[in-house]
Amino acid sequence: MLELRLVQGSLFKKVLDGIKDLVNDANFDCSSTGFSLQAMDSSHVALVALLLRSEGFEHYRCDRNISMGMNLSNMAKMFKCAGNDDIITIKADDGGDTVTFMFESPTQDKISDFEMKLMSIDSEHLGIPEAEYHAIVKMPSSEFARICRDLSTIGDTVVISVSKEGVKFTTKGDIGIANIVCRQNTSVDKPEEATVIEMNEPVSLTFALRYMNSFTKATPLSNIVTISLSNELPVVVEYKIAEMGYVRFYLAPKIEE
Amino acid sequence: GAKQPTITRFFSKV
Secondary structure, eight states: OEEEEESSTHHHHHHHHHHTTTOSEEEEEEOSSEEEEEEEOTTSSEEEEEEEEGGGSSEEEESSOEEEEEEHHHHHHHHTTSOTTOEEEEEEOTTOSEEEEEEEOTTSSOEEEEEEEOBOOOOOOBOOOOOOOSEEEEEEHHHHHHHHHHHHTTOSEEEEEEETTEEEEEEEETTEEEEEEEOOBOOSSSGGGOBEEEESSOEEEEEEHHHHHHHGGGGGGOSEEEEEEOTTSOEEEEEEETTTEEEEEEEOOBEEO | OEEOOOGGGTSOBO
């Protein structure tokens, strides 16, 4: 038996909106640690890892580990029916072939439940090794989304370079070249407006903007995005979910032949 | 041009 109750139900909606463009079907894994997911996009270039820790839920019951295969766009259709202030409960029986989503309005005067069919998904679970990153950039998530959106109107790929100067985003297209440099800026009024750059070594990597733009769909989850870079390793674009966990996107860099 | 490798080139199956 599985029963997870989240008073801030809008978080589930934001998580789904953040990952459903990248991944069609995925197994949600439930254990005593929390509610998690790891899935690759259909071309196996990017990977998303989600963790919602059990402590973050108002009620969390998971009698034994279960993995539930779900179609994310169908799930999003059902979650669209939940109000932004609704309390969301996810329920499933061990060995069952459905999952139930229950939405309660804050005043308890409207209660809906939606039963969705589960699916069997063959998925490969990948081991993500702990890595020392050459550079870690923390910046406002809205600024990062803006940069990715702007650059994708000019080119298809972005070179992200971190040096003493700051973090530079470069693209090239038929019409020309664009460079955007963000310098470390910690003297702002609010911590979420700061750009913080930790650099152990200069790093420069090329990525497909299409994927970066897809990752920025998770922007409403966090004011801050953390971009971890190491030469010849996938970049990690992380949106922390306050008190609960994270959504991390991994993207393989393009490699010169 | 640059080649796009898959993520499985970096992370292996467990």
